[in-house]
Amino acid sequence: MSAIRSVFSEKKSAFIPYISLGDPTYEACVGWADALIRGGADILELGIPFSDPVADGPVIQKAFKRALANPFSMEIVLETTAKIHALHPHVPLVYLTYFNPIFSYGFEKFAAEAKISGIEGMIIPDLPYDTPETENLFFSLQKRGIDLIHLVTPATAPSRMKGIRDFASGFIYYVTSYGVTGERAALSSGLEERIRMTQSLFSLPVSAGFGISNPEQAKEISEYADGIIIGSAVQRIIEENSYNPDLCRKKLEEYALSISKSLRGHR
């Protein structure tokens, strides 16, 4: 069983927060990651900045813009990842990235070095399962024990989910609502039914993300989802508080605690 799969259990729902690497500096991100893990993160998603993040809303777009004000290189991304991994080696790290930076770096090289840095999974929102690159990447990652985590959305037909199955591992990222990433007051109707249907089609845990921001929402969804992914709400805390790193870490840890305690079967 992969390191990611072993996080999920039938008794509790996993908490999976997200941060954009490099916002506002790569060094500072190590502190944000540490705080989130101390607050109860079971898996941590690390966003690799990209100039044209079409699946992301304003909060993460702005985070990437701030990150790209620093010189960007895959080397610094991998180094920062390794530092986070060294602090908490038992917490699986997952990259969330657009495909172009990986393709540009060479994905064989990337996969090998990501594994060494401590990466256990990859999420690539602009790489659908039915492309030649997915097949190559999936097997390249698989031989190194890295999971390729796919997105399933309210618009994904069951026939398409069956296609995704052949190239999916780790967990399924269920997109709770139409649109891009960002906090939302209300979640889409029929969510429980869709997530249960997704669970029945995949022999993988299903984590829900996009639009979840507060403990009440997290608690409600954790009753049926295997994990809760929160990106924009975490990133907003960083946006508002990174001028004071100590305060920012404190707020991130408190927020993470509030979410992790709200989840089904919390520790």
Place this chain on the structure above:
Amino acid sequence: MAKERSFTEKEGYFGDFGGRYAPEILTEALIELEETYLKLCKNKKFLKELEFYRKNYIGRPSPITFAERLTKAWGGARVWLKREDLNHTGAHKINNTIGQALIAKAMGKRRIIAETGAGQHGVATATVGAMFQFETAIFMGEEDLRRQKLNAIRMEMLGAKVIGVSSGTATLKDATSEAMRDWALNVSNTHYIVGSVIGPHPFPTIVRDFQRVIGDESKKQFKKANDKLPDAVVACVGGGSNAMGMFYGFLNDKKVKLYGVEAGGRGSAPGEHSATMLFGKTGFLHGTKTLVIQDDGGQVVPAHSVSAGLDYPGVGPEHAFLHSSGRVKYETVSDQGALDAFMEVCRIEGIIPALETAHAFRFAKDLAKELGKKKDILLCLSGRGDKDVAEVARLVGLYQGAEF
């Protein structure tokens, strides 16, 4: 249309380029679009309706004009112009928006959205929005709104909502990203009218099929007038829709040399040009695999051109393929070269061309000399330059201080 599907195309790919690399939330809509389009291509009623609007609304066929005075001034090959500037709304963009509006209608969508750089695609989309009574939203970079105010006003007058985009470089690239985000949110009731031969499959194919009328007509018209084919065909390339439409009629005629002209901007440094063929590397942008101007880390580099319609850091995937196969040669013309050609064409031929097309004119001037007399160049005059007069006047120092 699709009955003669491209020999360059296989399942949404053109050689190694193309494909569908869009967020999962859009994939079902792209599949629905592809299926609907394939059915409509064979539907006589749809084709008849398209033909009706081409003739009675766009004003097709657009003529080809012998540019007698330019030919004389340049002292070389004969120069012929395919007059897309004479279409309703003043550019080739309407060929595509009429077609896609009919698809949107067939799919039962109530809302259309588009991205625009120079604004011609925005105006063409706003026009069909009014014509077919769609709710219409147009995404336009703040920098382009400044440069192309006239077109933004035209869009508003036509009833469209113009949404300024301030993220990123505030130009076409970011307007495209924002349109994709809107589509992801409203995909159930909205059709995204992509304006060039870019984006995820099936957009590059659909846009090309609606634009190939330019090349098909040109070929017939030129043959009828000259009893031969032109020796060279020239068109400007940003995303590449007018060029793709023009070239498509001649791809199989190996003796006809095809030239695409990109924006060389101010220089060769990153951020100073939009010369994707010269400086781009294979990459993934806005849902397609194509040549992209990017840095060593795979980050997309902002493009520059004096023409808001050309400053896109990618290019249509079919162009990337035609470049790699060598069938089309891609050249560059600088901002200054385009401005010089703009003024020259105005004064010699009595035509105000779009700044985009001015790049093609500047290249054609050299080509005319190179080819020499008794040869023929056919140039796609993709649009008229009314939208550019204020910006050109500012740049060349005409009417300084005047308010436009």
